[in-house]
């Protein structure tokens with residue numbers, strides 16, 4: 001007996017191969033605070049593709065967070081420096 005860990009055999013959305021697939025969240029789950037919404041969109045993805053995109057998901061999250069904090073820092077500088085461009 002083989003454990004399938006919630007996977008089924010299906011067509012991977014990304015590579016198009018028929019193999020074991022699991023639900024990949026689109027957009028990535030890490031963009032949302034916990035508890036996660038229960039109605040998130042998912043697509044079937046094989047382990048190779050799902051894991052291959054996990055670093056991209058982390059990178060995207062870091063990029064978005066950095067942008068958010070950069071904007072907050074610039075706003076703070078503008079208030080301190082009297083609306084002059086930073």
Ligand SMILES: [Zn+2]
Nearest residue numbers: 012015046049
């Ligand atoms: Zn795949």
